[in-house]
Amino acid sequence: MKKIRYQIGLSALVFLLVSIAGFAQTKSAKIDALVQQYVANRQFNGSVLVAEKGQVIFKKGYGMANMEWNIPNAPDTKFRLGSITKQFTAMLIMQLVEKGKLKLTGKITDYLPDYPKATGDKITIHHLLTHTSGIPNYTNFPKFFETQSREPVTPESFIKTFSNMPLDFEPGTKFSYSNSGYFLLGTIIEKVTEKSYAEVLNENILKPAQMINTGYDLFGPIIPKRAAGYEKKGNAYVNAPYLDMSIPYAAGSMYSTVEDLYRWDQILYTDKLLSASGKAAMYTPFIDGYAYGWGVGKAKIGQLKDSLLVIEHSGGINGFNTIISRLPKDKQLVVLLNNTGGAPLGDMRKNIMRILYDQSVEAPKKPIADLLRQSVLNDPLEKTKQKFSAWKADKTYAVDENEINALGYELMREDKDKEALVVFNLNADAFPESYNVYDSRGELYKNMGNKVAAIQDYKKSVALNPRNTNGFLMLKELGETVEVPKQEGVVVDKATLESYVGEYQLAPSFSIVITREGDKLYGQATGQSRFELFPESKTKFYLKVVDAQVTFSSNDKGEVEQLTLHQNGQNMPGKRLR
Structure with a gap:
């Protein structure tokens, strides 16, 4: 089952480029026209900033920061950042390294003596920064968001929820995205400095960078121009589920504006926060293109002959998704902050980069989730199947596995199991080689009390993806003894x-x-x-x-x-x- 989590948005593979005609001649006008298409498709509601050669050429808000009061988004609207927070945590760590208060080779137990020695003695700061520690990711725990995410915690108490768990692999041997690692980094920062994470963040980054509209997003304080988070529900939006911000902590707790993230981008070209050698270390990828709080790699933009170095990170947190992409060679910057969750920011970023380099862009495709929901609730089954086949054949529509999957779960939450099953069946028919479609349908069957069908789907899921830990856990819960294969x-x-x-x-x-x-x-x-x-x-x-x-x-x-x-x-x- 895939859920919205604070996670790195590593680039997916793209195959077909379709030109969009009719844009105005200026790059800013082209960007606006492009974003307007995503807005018209109900795929974006937020703020955008684009810089070319270090200078802002476009910034604008779209849609509403607060739908209940009709307050529009603007360049100074404050959005939750999700995992973009990680690059700030990494910067704080590197600053402490330069001051001699931390070592990248230092172990967890060097700074947190109460951490279990069996694992803490062999996991280094470097492992935590690069997601190679092997510590299980707490946001992947079964029913974590439903049962644990609303309760406030202290860093010390929350660490105990994962510190005694066995490692997923030997530290330093693999990349596996883990919010738990960055949560630990925040705790280490507090331990070493004897100050709160928010205080250290403010003193060592936000004040020097003059990021006055950025901070640690807590529920209690009145924060002017703070956007509310929303999620789609059919043809409408609803308020995103509450999340206590002590949970994401140093892995995803910050808020900011597109304008402040431009200031962040600009100060990174100087040595005011960190030396040149420190930044070089921070931007050096270890495994699978991940460095210290940043994804780093080469990207081909349109038909340009040479690939360009891109340093970026995305974020997702209840009601929000975000991305910041930097091309240091030409000092290009794209910042996209969205407050309706699930926006295709990766595709938007790629298209905006193409505009910056005078390349053709990929036409945004219309999502089908709203249409499918309407059909499955109102049409006979055969009619829904016919419509779904027509949408798949029409190249102007995007038949997205994850989007359809999310609709199925939305219907489940509304106790519309019959309709949810239709959606999951259509998804399985459309994407028969995807393990996740069977994992999701298996969960529905399990909730409906159809044990035989649930077991069948979970077995299909783990056969397609032997690394689907959730599938094996569910089979065990259903009384099936299926051994996890050792790949x-x-x-x-x-x-x-x-x-x-x-x-x-x-x-x-x-x-x-x-x-x-x-x-x-x-x-x-x-x-x-x-x-x-x-x-x-x-x-x-x-x-x-x-x-x-x-x-x-x-x-x-x-x-x-x-x-x-x-x-x-x-x-x-x-x-x-x-």
């Missing part, structure tokens, strides 16, 4: 890995280049960061940066001639070019 035992010899090296074209302007380093295989898609491929078998590999798999195929002579990308329920073949 780490799969070893592919170097000669076989070398045979996969080459370029595979999946579309005229989109390829995946496969390389090998020792006994590891890597892929890099056009305009994307390099990612490691992990073997499930001798011919099939999986990615960790996104939910996707890659299969290599050979001809009758044993020559590798094709790569197939399995993602979002689709199988996309790519012919080997070299």
Whole structure:
């Protein structure tokens, strides 16, 4: 089951570019026209700021900061940032390192003596910063948001909810996004400085950067121009569920404006907060393109010959999603802050970057969730199926697995299980290779008391994705004894890995280049960061940066001639070019 969490928005793979005609000539006008299309599709409600070569060329608010009082969004509206907070936490850590109060090689137990030694003695500050600690992510705990997220906590007491849990893997060996790690970093900051996280943040970053409209977002204080958070419910919006902000803490507790994030961007080009060498360390990716609080990688923009370095991070928190993207070579900046949750900010950012570099953009597609909801509540089943097939065939509509999945859960929360089942069935039919569609439908069957169907779907889910921990937990709860397979035992010899090296074209302007380093295989898609491929078998590999798999195929002579990308329920073949 996928839920809105505070998590890094690592770029998904994009395949088709469609030009939009009719924009005005200036870049600011083009950006406004583009964003207006997302607004018209009910895909964006928030504020935008774009800087070119260090200078702001566009800033504007869209929709409402407060729908109950009809207060519009503006460039100085304050939004919750979610995981963009992590880059500020990383900066505070690096400042303490430069002052000699912390060491990147220091262990958790060096600073938090009460932390369990079995794991705390081998997890370093570096591991926490790079999401390679192996500590389970607390926002992934079953029913966390329903049962724990509303109650205020102290950092010391909350750490106990995950500190004694076994590690998911040996520290430093894998990337696995963990809010728990950044929660610990906040606690370490407080321990070392003997001040609250909010105080240290204000003194060491916000004041020097003159970010007067940024801070720690607590429920109690009156904060002028603070946006309310909303979520879609059918054709309308509802207030987002309450979340006590002591829960996200140093992993996602901040609020800011697009204007203040521009000030943050600008001060990062100086040495006022951190030395040049400190920033170089902060921007150096460790595993899967993640550095210290930032995702770092090369991106291809439109038809530009050379890929450009992008430093970025996204965030998602109840009722909000956000992104900040920096291209340091040309001092380009895109900041998107949204207060209706679930906006396609990654696609918006890519399109705005294309405008900055005079490239064609991808036409925003209309979402179908509202239409599907209306149909499933009012039309006969066969009529809904016919409409769904028509939407899938119409290239102006976006048939998105996650969006359909979210609608199913929305109907479940409204006790419309019959209608939810129709939606989950349609999603499974549309994306039959996605483990998540079966995990979600399994949960519905479980809630409906259909144990046999629930077990069947959960088994299908874990078969498609042996790393679906939730699926195994649910099977165990349903009385099924299914052992979690150990994928780490799969070893592919170097000669076989070398045979996969080459370029595979999946579309005229989109390829995946496969390389090998020792006994590891890597892929890099056009305009994307390099990612490691992990073997499930001798011919099939999986990615960790996104939910996707890659299969290599050979001809009758044993020559590798094709790569197939399995993602979002689709199988996309790519012919080997070299």
